Amino acid sequence: MMLFKGKSLSSGVAIGKIKTYSPEKIDLLPTKINDIENELNTLKLSFERTISQLIELEEKARVNAGDEAAELFISHQLMLQDEDFINCIKSIIINERTNAAWAVQLIGLKFAKQFSEMDDEYFRERAADVIDVSHQIISFIRNVNHGLMINSDDRYILIADDLTPSETIKLNRTSILAIVTRLGSANSHTAILARALDIPAVVATSMASIENDWQGLEAIVDSENGNIYIDPDMATFSKFKQALNVQSKRKKQLLALRDEPAITQCGRRVKLYANIGSVEDVSSAVENGAEGIGLLRSEFLFLGRTNLPSEDEQFHAYRSIVEGMNGKRVIIRTIDLGADKQAEYLKLPVEDNPAMGCRAIRLCIERPEMLITQLRAILRASAFGRVAIMYPMITAVWELELLKSYHLHCCDQLLSEGIAFDNEIEVGIMIETPASALISDLLAKEVDFFSIGTNDLAQYTLAVDRQHPALERYNDPMHPALLKLIEQTCSNAHKNGIWVGICGELAVNPKMSEFFINSGVSELSGSPAALLPLKEKIKSINIGNFM
Amino acid sequence: MESINHTIKDPLGIHARPAGMLVRLAMNFNSELSIARESGESYSLKKIFTIMSLGLKYGEKLTISAKGDDEKEAIQALSQYLSNNL
Numbered sequence: 290m291m292l293f294k295g296k297s298l299s300s301g302v303a304i305g306k307i308k309t310y311s312p313e314k315i316d317l318l319p320t321k322i323n324d325i326e327n328e329l330n331t332l333k334l335s336f337e338r339t340i341s342q343l344i345e346l347e348e349k350a351r352v353n354a355g356d357e358a359a360e361l362f363i364s365h366q367l368m369l370q371d372e373d374f375i376n377c378i379k380s381i382i383i384n385e386r387t388n389a390a391w392a393v394q395l396i397g398l399k400f401a402k403q404f405s406e407m408d409d410e411y412f413r414e415r416a417a418d419v420i421d422v423s424h425q426i427i428s429f430i431r432n433v434n435h436g437l438m439i440n441s442d443d444r445y446i447l448i449a450d451d452l453t454p455s456e457t458i459k460l461n462r463t464s465i466l467a468i469v470t471r472l473g474s475a476n477s478h479t480a481i482l483a484r485a486l487d488i489p490a491v492v493a494t495s496m497a498s499i500e501n502d503w504q505g506l507e508a509i510v511d512s513e514n515g516n517i518y519i520d521p522d523m524a525t526f527s528k529f530k531q532a533l534n535v536q537s538k539r540k541k542q543l544l545a546l547r548d549e550p551a552i553t554q555c556g557r558r559v560k561l562y563a564n565i566g567s568v569e570d571v572s573s574a575v576e577n578g579a580e581g582i583g584l585l586r587s588e589f590l591f592l593g594r595t596n597l598p599s600e601d602e603q604f605h606a607y608r609s610i611v612e613g614m615n616g617k618r619v620i621i622r623t624i625d626l627g628a629d630k631q632a633e634y635l636k637l638p639v640e641d642n643p644a645m646g647c648r649a650i651r652l653c654i655e656r657p658e659m660l661i662t663q664l665r666a667i668l669r670a671s672a673f674g675r676v677a678i679m680y681p682m683i684t685a686v687w688e689l690e691l692l693k694s695y696h697l698h699c700c701d702q703l704l705s706e707g708i709a710f711d712n713e714i715e716v717g718i719m720i721e722t723p724a725s726a727l728i729s730d731l732l733a734k735e736v737d738f739f740s741i742g743t744n745d746l747a748q749y750t751l752a753v754d755r756q757h758p759a760l761e762r763y764n765d766p767m768h769p770a771l772l773k774l775i776e777q778t779c780s781n782a783h784k785n786g787i788w789v790g791i792c793g794e795l796a797v798n799p800k801m802s803e804f805f806i807n808s809g810v811s812e813l814s815g816s817p818a819a820l821l822p823l824k825e826k827i828k829s830i831n832i833g834n835f836m
Numbered sequence: 837m838e839s840i841n842h843t844i845k846d847p848l849g850i851h852a853r854p855a856g857m858l859v860r861l862a863m864n865f866n867s868e869l870s871i872a873r874e875s876g877e878s879y880s881l882k883k884i885f886t887i888m889s890l891g892l893k894y895g896e897k898l899t900i901s902a903k904g905d906d907e908k909e910a911i912q913a914l915s916q917y918l919s920n921n922l
Contacts, residue, residue, distance in 0.1 A: 360857070364856035364884065367856060367859050367860060367863070367884035368885065370882070371882075371883045373883055373885060374885060403889060404888075404889075407889070412888065595864045633861055634913065636916050
């Protein structure tokens with residue numbers, strides 16, 4: 290048995306057969322060619338195919354790992370669009386009459402060297418990116434897949450020297466039990482991707498090298514402790530097999546709850562919904578038993594692009610989500626962007642205080658064309674399932690009156706155009722400012738429901754910047770002031786016959802479940818992964834008679 | 837031809853990530869876009885390798901120029917991006 294230690298990137302135990310991976314060393318020799326035109330054409334085609342592949346990887350990264358991970362693939366695309374890079378390669382082909390693959394290898398190395406000689410560590414890491422991109426181009430030129438090939442029938446523990454981001458993003462949970470790399474760091478892009486893809490990983494291990502004869506051996510990855518056991522002895526194997534059994538049992542236990550309603554011991558029912566931010570997230574919501582979507586963050590349609598999404602684009606996305614939820618309520622929040630997290634094409638003026646600036650609904654009021662486009666798209670989607678509209682950052686009744694007029698305007702338009710929509714669509718608001726909580730009695734008369742955004746409500750109520758690390762002690766997520774505002778909101782809602790949901794992080798905090806149920810909250814919405822454990826908690830609660 | 841001046845406010849200067857975003861933004865426009873340093877040297881904003889290797893630092897004064905049919909939009913978008921991110 291061999292034991293290696295490394296930096297853990299996650300928790301969980303994996304047991305399985307090893308698959309070692311080392312990228313094919315690309316060490317081409319130049320060959321003389323006669324048909325330069327043809328070679329240049331091959332180069333052009335390979336560039337195009339690589340860019341297409343990178344765009345796909347960018348999207349996959351965005352969906353599975355977020356914007357920052359996706360940006361990595363954007364910079365790869367830009368490398369391929371850099372005229373200097375392209376022209377240097379072409380020059381080699383033309384002037385030295387050599388093959389495209391060799392030219393790419395040569396220039397790739399040259400440009401990578403430029404980076405590896407820089408002071409900044411971040412730039413030195415980019416050298417590997419240039420090589421990664423060059424290899425992708427060469428793969429297309431040679432029509433050979435140099436990359437990782439996983440036989441999807443079996444599941445493996447992958448062990449490699451290192452993995453490039455493009456290799457990591459192609460991995461999927463179904464074939465790979467765990468990743469172990471000799472090199473790497475806890476903050477490398479690969480680590481970030483692996484974490485986001487939810488694959489247990491251990492990096493920067495104490496292995497001197499990856500041995501070919503490990504291929505097919507049994508291994509145990511104890512990712513919580515960063516330990517890897519290759520060819521474990523019986524005692525170690527039994528110990529971890531047991532841990533794995535406990536882990537699997539737990540997973541099964543939770544999955545069994547999926548279709549059961551969340552009812553307390555004392556008979557109080559709460560609906561558990563999911564917060565999502567993309568069309569792809571719907572499957573995760575369904576797998577985790579979500580009874581609806583409590584918050585569709587529509588910003589995904591506006592970010593990572595260079596112009597506003599059209600009504601049709603938005604409509605198609607909303608419709609996919611609505612149909613994916615099969616008749617269950619989907620609450621779509623109108624765009625919640627501001628100067629702090631914006632898209633450049635929106636051209637938002639710089640603000641000293643973006644958290645309290647022209648953001649979210651205020652932005653929509655400033656730019657009614659943008660709001661109307663979104664409302665029309667949401668209304669059109671409402672014909673395909675059960676949709677609700679939710680407005681963020683409301684602080685006054687007049688805002689709602691104005692929004693209602695826009696809503697009616699859109700309905701009139703659609704009617705005259707003969708386009709179907711749900712004319713009884715629910716309209717609700719986020720309660721995420723002290724103002725809205727305090728006038729919730731007035732607001733309740735104007736809407737069909739409230740959803741309390743506890744994150745921002747806490748920020749504005751406690752006057753604490755939630756990103757500020759030094760202020761953590763002031764940012765008590767269960768601060769009595771916050772709880773009072775929540776209670777008041779719920780009370781006002783019920784007096785006016787409307788329902789209340791919670792969509793901030795607090796919704797899935799099991800310590801808060803009793804409080805919410807006591808306050809009469811009907812719906813708790815959170816990230817799909819949190820729903821089953823929450824349901825388990827709710828089913829165990831017993832708070833006696835109905836209040 | 838349109839141009840604006842900008843002083844880098846980000847203590848990290850123009851490092852890889854914003855460089856990528858800056859070039860990405862520049863690629864959206866037809867106009868020729870360039871960035872000039874105080875020393876006078878001028879570079880195309882559509883070349884990621886060039887921009888990343890410039891090592892532009894905090895406090896440096898830059899001039900962004902655009903020349904082409906969409907130069908006004910280009911300058912506005914770039915100006916916005918620089919103000920917000922660098």
